[in-house]
Amino acid sequence: MTNLIDIRDVRHAYRTEAGTLPVLDGLNVSVPEGGFVAVVGPSGCGKSTLTKLVAGLLKPDHGEVWLHGEKVKSPRSTVGMAFQNPVMLEWRTILQNVMLPLEIVPNKLTKAQKQDRARYLLELVGLKGFEDKRPSELSGGMRQRASLCRALVHKPEVLILDEPFGALDAFTREDLWQIMHQVKEREPFTGVLITHDLRESIFLADKVVVLSGRPARTQYVLDVPDTGPRSLDHLYTSEAAEMLAILRHQIEVAQGRAPAEAEPETRIAPPPGSAAQGMH
Amino acid sequence: MAYVPEPVRSPSAAVGAAGAAGRSMAGFLTSRAFLAPVGAVLVFLIVWEALVWVNGWPNYVMASPSDLPPAYARYWELFLVMGWQTLWRTVVGLLVAVVFGVLVGMVMGFSRLMRDALYPLLVGFNAIPKATVVPIVALMFVGAHDFNTVLIAFMISFFPIAVSVSIGLSTLEPEYRDILRSLGASQFTVFWKIALPKTLPEFFGALKVAVTLAFIGTNLMEIVSPHGRGLGALFDSGKTNSDYPLMFAVLIALAFLGIVLYYIVVALEKIFAGWAERSPG
Numbered sequence: 001m002t003n004l005i006d007i008r009d010v011r012h013a014y015r016t017e018a019g020t021l022p023v024l025d026g027l028n029v030s031v032p033e034g035g036f037v038a039v040v041g042p043s044g045c046g047k048s049t050l051t052k053l054v055a056g057l058l059k060p061d062h063g064e065v066w067l068h069g070e071k072v073k074s075p076r077s078t079v080g081m082a083f084q085n086p087v088m089l090e091w092r093t094i095l096q097n098v099m100l101p102l103e104i105v106p107n108k109l110t111k112a113q114k115q116d117r118a119r120y121l122l123e124l125v126g127l128k129g130f131e132d133k134r135p136s137e138l139s140g141g142m143r144q145r146a147s148l149c150r151a152l153v154h155k156p157e158v159l160i161l162d163e164p165f166g167a168l169d170a171f172t173r174e175d176l177w178q179i180m181h182q183v184k185e186r187e188p189f190t191g192v193l194i195t196h197d198l199r200e201s202i203f204l205a206d207k208v209v210v211l212s213g214r215p216a217r218t219q220y221v222l223d224v225p226d227t228g229p230r231s232l233d234h235l236y237t238s239e240a241a242e243m244l245a246i247l248r249h250q251i252e253v254a255q256g257r258a259p260a261e262a263e264p265e266t267r268i269a270p271p272p273g274s275a276a277q278g279m280h
Numbered sequence: 281m282a283y284v285p286e287p288v289r290s291p292s293a294a295v296g297a298a299g300a301a302g303r304s305m306a307g308f309l310t311s312r313a314f315l316a317p318v319g320a321v322l323v324f325l326i327v328w329e330a331l332v333w334v335n336g337w338p339n340y341v342m343a344s345p346s347d348l349p350p351a352y353a354r355y356w357e358l359f360l361v362m363g364w365q366t367l368w369r370t371v372v373g374l375l376v377a378v379v380f381g382v383l384v385g386m387v388m389g390f391s392r393l394m395r396d397a398l399y400p401l402l403v404g405f406n407a408i409p410k411a412t413v414v415p416i417v418a419l420m421f422v423g424a425h426d427f428n429t430v431l432i433a434f435m436i437s438f439f440p441i442a443v444s445v446s447i448g449l450s451t452l453e454p455e456y457r458d459i460l461r462s463l464g465a466s467q468f469t470v471f472w473k474i475a476l477p478k479t480l481p482e483f484f485g486a487l488k489v490a491v492t493l494a495f496i497g498t499n500l501m502e503i504v505s506p507h508g509r510g511l512g513a514l515f516d517s518g519k520t521n522s523d524y525p526l527m528f529a530v531l532i533a534l535a536f537l538g539i540v541l542y543y544i545v546v547a548l549e550k551i552f553a554g555w556a557e558r559s560p561g
Contacts, residue, residue, distance in 0.1 A: 055462040075464045089453040091477050091555040103473070104463045134555065154463070 002069060004029040004190045005054060009056040012049060023049050024060070025215035029192075031207070034173075036184070036191040038201035040247065041211030041219075042255045050216075051160045052063045052272060055079050056193060070156060077105040080151035080189070084163040085206045086133035088142040094146050097132040098122060101154040121149035125179050141172035145179065147213035154185055166196060174232055175202050188275060198247045199235055201240060208243075210250040294391075301486025344529040351529035358514055359533060365496055366510035367537055372450060372492045373433025378487070381438040387477075395446060406439040411500055418505045425508060429501040436497035437490035444486035448479030481556040484549035491541045499534065 007029040007059070013022040023046035039047055052058040053065050056075040056103055065072040067079075080101070088097050088154045098118040102109060109117070122131060125145040135143060144164055153195035165173045177200060184191070195201050201208045202224050210220040222243060234240055308314055325345045332344035339347050352359060384402075388395040410432060417428050456474045465473075502512025511530050518526035549558075 052458070055458070057458060057462055075462050077463050079462050081459055081462050083455045083458070085453065087453050087459070089456075089474065089477070091553075100459075100473070104460060104465045104469065115393050150459075177350050 002032075003030040003066075004033040005029070005037075005192065006036070006064075006067070007050075007068035008064045009270065010053060010060045010065065011198055011215075012046075012053070012058070012062075012193055022215035024217075026052075027063070027211070028215040028218045031190055031192065033190055035229065036193065036205045037207045038205035039208055039211060040192045040195060040198060040201050040251065041207045041216060042213045042251065043256070044194065045211050045214045046216040047211065048162055050267060051162050051192065051194060054158065054160055055081060057180055068156065070196050077101075077154060078157040079160060080154065080156035080158070081160045081162070082144070082147045082151040082164045084166045086140070086164075088143055088146065090135055093134060094127065094138065096120065098149045098153050100150060101133050105154045107154070111145060117280070120214065121187070122146070124183055125149055131212055138279035139172075141168055141176065143178060144168060148179075148183065152183070152189070155187075159188060159191045161191065161193045161195075163194050163196065165200065169272055173197075173200070174237055178232070180204055193221070198244050199240075200245050201247070202240060203230060203232070208247060210247065212252060212254045219254055220221045220246075222246060223252075236241070287385060296476040338526045339409035340346070340522065343525045347525040348529045351523075351525040353528075355514075355526065356495075359529075362509065362511045362514045363533060363537060366495075366502065366512065366534070367541075369429045369510065370433050370469065370494045370498045370537075370541070373430045373497060374437055374459040374490060376430065376434040377438035377441055377490055377494065381441025381486075381490075382445050382483070384438070384442040386471075388446035388481075389449025390402060390441070395450065402439060407481065410436045410497060413505075416506045418501070424504060425501075427508070428505065429498050429508075432499050432501045436500075437494040440486040440489045440493070441483065444482040445479055449475050452478060479550075480553040484545065484553050487545050487549075491545055492538055495541070497532065536556050 007027055010024055010027040012020070012024040012163060013020045014022075027046075027050065029039070029050075039050060041047055049058065053060055054067070054072070056065075056072045056079070057071070068074065088094075089100070092100075095115065098121060101112050102114045102117070113141040116178060119128075119131060122128060125148060127142060127145055127149070129143065130138065130146075135146070138146065148164070151161075165176050168176065176259050181204070191205070193201070193205055202222075206224050208224060209216070209218060210222070212219040224243065225239070227239075249258060291419050334344050384398070388398055413435065414432060417431055418534075421428050421431075452475055456478075457470055460470050460474065498510065499512040499515075502508045502510040503516050507513075508516065511534055515527055515530040518524070518530060
């Protein structure tokens with residue numbers, strides 16, 4: 001199967017007044033259709049730049065980004081985005097906010113169909129009854145759910161989530177992790193999740209890419225074994241503990257706090273079926 | 281204005297039928313929102329009257345509120361004609377300031393280069409006391425009294441509008457833009473759907489300041505230029521004829537017009553940017 005997202009040897013630098021600031025240096029990420037990849041790495045390593053490249057908002061200096069067999073040159077409406085800051089248009093109701101992408105992406109839906117689509121998504125994330133509320137009347141977690149609906153309303157092939165749960169409290173965050181699984185079941189998408197939370201990465205994604213410190217390259221790729229529907233209990237199994245230990249070690253390497261060749265101390269015997277392998 | 285938000289359905293909207301109109305008028309007249317400011321004005325007038333009476337000031341030192349009704353009664357026709365002249369020139373000056381201020385604000389809000397380039401110029405321009413510009417303008421366009429007055433009203437009032445619009449646009453969260461741009465929206469769509477409505481609260485804040493400034497501009501010109509018209513000229517003729525109650529009557533009339541224009545802006549703000557007002561609690 002071909003990959004839906006293919007990032008090949010991408011290098012990118014920002015030009016500032018102080019000179020060029022290289023942020024990406026040899027980045028390789030590929031995600032098959034329906035896959036869900038989480039990208040983790042030290043802060044400031046260029047993770048958000050990665051999302052802009054996939055969304056076509058930025059052109060890489062070198063290398064290529066392919067979406068569905070097509071080279072990305074400009075923004076395309078087959079992408080949906082949600083950010084840590086769930087920006088909502090305060091003068092619109094929640095329903096009107098969710099419908100916003102449908103006003104921009106060309107489509108043949110009638111107004112009623114657009115509303116039905118938005119209502120369906122809001123119900124899916126547990127926001128039924130809040131359609132006519134203003135964003136200021138919602139809690140942070142609710143706004144983030146609405147922001148997720150807005151990212152999905154035009155049925156994008158690719159969903160880009162840039163630390164969407166970073167600013168939420170632990171309970172709300174775990175709530176939203178489970179909602180993400182429900183949503184993916186009903187509204188299939190290919191996902192790229194930028195996160196700082198290692199537990200989040202192995203709970204949601206089927207592949208975790210660890211980026212090195214700036215300028216970032218792909219340092220390590222961890223495949224999360226498919227063990228059927230996930231529940232929060234999965235995070236407390238020995239398999240999960242082992243994956244987290246590997247990731248934590250890789251982050252320390254990326255931060256320059258641990259030598260690359262050393263094995264993590266808490267290493268547990270590798271479980272059968274988990275295929276953790278280094279890259280580059 | 282370009283953006284008209286869809287009305288929010290709320291329980292009170294259903295009650296507000298035509299039958300309730302009379303009741304709501306009576307309700308308004310007995311509400312705190314109406315009684316508090318009216319009470320404050322009454323207290324102000326009483327204190328003023330008392331101050332003049334206690335000090336025994338003759339009306340050429342300080343006219344008292346009780347001197348004013350006779351002045352209005354005597355010159356009511358002049359007040360209507362001159363008041364109208366002052367009003368329309370102020371409003372026209374303000375409208376020009378809105379158009380020009382919004383354009384300059386857009387240019388500075390969207391372009392970092394233009395912001396850096398224009399800011400010192402704007403600030404310097406704004407720092408010049410307009411009283412010094414008045415004679416220059418009066419000499420430049422001799423006889424074009426209406427034009428001169430509108431020009432000064434515009435010059436004195438566009439600055440806060442330009443600054444507020446530019447700040448509103450330049451502080452737009454990048455996520456808004458990214459979401460729309462990633463869907464292939466044009467720069468104009470981003471402006472129309474997000475930047476413009478988002479800037480409206482700042483815009484109306486500045487407009488409230490600009491309204492009173494425009495009044496000051498209009499009157500500066502009316503008072504200074506010879507053979508002027510409007511309330512400013514009426515004030516000037518009161519001065520020449522030593523009719524002190526007339527001068528005070530003009531001041532109060534100006535204050536009244538200022539209040540009326542201000543509340544018109546407040547009403548427009550409620551319609552177009554009412555969403556920005558958070559309900560308490």
